[in-house]
Amino acid sequence: MSAFELCKGCTRHVHAEQSLCPFCGATMSTARAAAPRWALALFAGSMLAATSCDKGTAKTDDGKVDAGQSDAAKPTPAKPDAAKPDPAKPDPAKPDPAKPDPAKPDPAKPDPAKPDPTSPPADGGDADAAADSGGTVEADGGAGGDSKTPDAGKVIEAKPDYKPKPKYGLARPKKKYGAPPKPGPGPEPF
């Protein structure tokens, strides 16, 4: 599953590898931009060098290569590409998700060439069919929908008028449907 960063400009979740928010155009300050291929090649080269002559690469106490010491592994500055929105278009300080902007490329925008939303896909590729047919229809997708990326949804900055509770280290909410949580310590003993 994708990892997301929270946009400071519009509080939308943005794919972590994107350097610009596709909704408001704000720069994602901690965007983990995809490293260019030349950087990956350089990194791979440095790793090879590390294994051959152990030069120029730090090792941790247990002898593993610490990639953080390699120049090639340093964060690559985010670079907008053609598939990302033009940062000059929207004003990050005034996000306006409602304003139509046909010139603004947007991966979230519906594709006009997309089939009728009320029509099921022609290939019928829906795991739900298993429930109706009694057969087993599953994709070979591995972990499934409940898998979590450890750093997914990392919060960069909250809205100024909202004080978020600490998210990390908390258990997944226990109550899913109807059942309220156990009350915390309060003035009235239960």
Added chain:
Amino acid sequence: MARRSLPLAPPGPPAVRGRSLNPVARPADAVRPRYAVWEITLACDLACRHCGSRAGRARPDELNTAEALATVRQLAELGIEEVTIIGGEAYLREDWTEIAAALVAAGIDTSMTTGGRGITPERAQQAKDAGLSTVSVSIDGLEATHDKLRAVRGSYRQAFAALEHFKQVGMPISVNTQICAANLREVEPLFEQLRPLGIHSWQVQLTVAMGRAADNPELLLQPYQMLEVMPLVARLKRLAEGAGIVLWPGSNIGYFGPYESLLRDDSPDGFATSCGAGVDTLGLEANGDIKGCPSLPTTAYVGGNIRDHGLVDVWERADALRINRRRTTSGLWGYCADCYYADACKSGCSWTSHVLFGRRGNNPMCHHRALELLRDGLRERIVPQTPAEGEPFDHATFELVVEAWPPHLLARAQELARGADTWLDAPR
């Protein structure tokens, strides 16, 4: 004393028996649910116009006490940590406290959701004595609207009285509310009624087109109204937090709009993940039918019956309970198929989307989607197509109409999208 049933509810169909299971469990089936919702009877003393299970009469083949107690043991064996007993009205079963006490004795955190009509001081004490950790009372608007939705005059006051009875015996109390077209403007005023009651939490969710709600489509919110609903829920969240009340948006409130991180601040991810039916959640109908989520339609999502198979076997080997365990985006269709958030969201609540179109994977009740369509001056509407058959947990089908925003509403819709505190048809 509450009435045992109302005559307008039809008798329920028999349980789904004889469904076969896959021969073996896969590694993915080792996942275990933490939470179960158990309808212990379909008997009800209300006749809610939005009731998905068309509750009223007890099912003809509900589990007897011995079977229910055996089910408790199997729930514990499966690893269930929490159970909410519901109905109908759970308290209309003679043995409801016995079942509740058995759940508690099995180490399961047990709660009850109720309309509250028949909650007397004695019943409240019984709930306390059985060991229920908390109760949630359903209140769906201000007095006139609530009574109309619940189809019983006086039910609003009875719900508040129930909360008071529970409070008097020392039970932690909470409230749940369905947001629908009939009460959209009343939810904030309702909060002012709830604020002084001492509730610890408030769950809100959308009314879904199932059961009697499908028979009353005027109660349903339109997809484009997510532009109104989500700022409302965000306001409620802030109001509740200011009053020391936890607001729990239901699983069908979303998805991934500008309020997501606010509304899902309880989640380690900071956003709602996809449907958890058959992954972390289990549903049981009063006749022993087993589903991945209590709300899902019976016909398509019952994996087996506890009279035919062990609960662990159904959990691990029934196709209907495996639907989310290795799920990819391949089953998404319509707008959701190409959505920016498809991989994480997977069309959100399966229940909400299935009951509109007869299959899940395309959920128009989505804030992100409404916002993106608005960029192009478009909105979506659902239009009834075929009626529901009239059985518990059934559904109608709807046509999804994509159309241009009416010019006189477009500016207001854009204001809402920018977070304005207004309504689509508010006077200028």
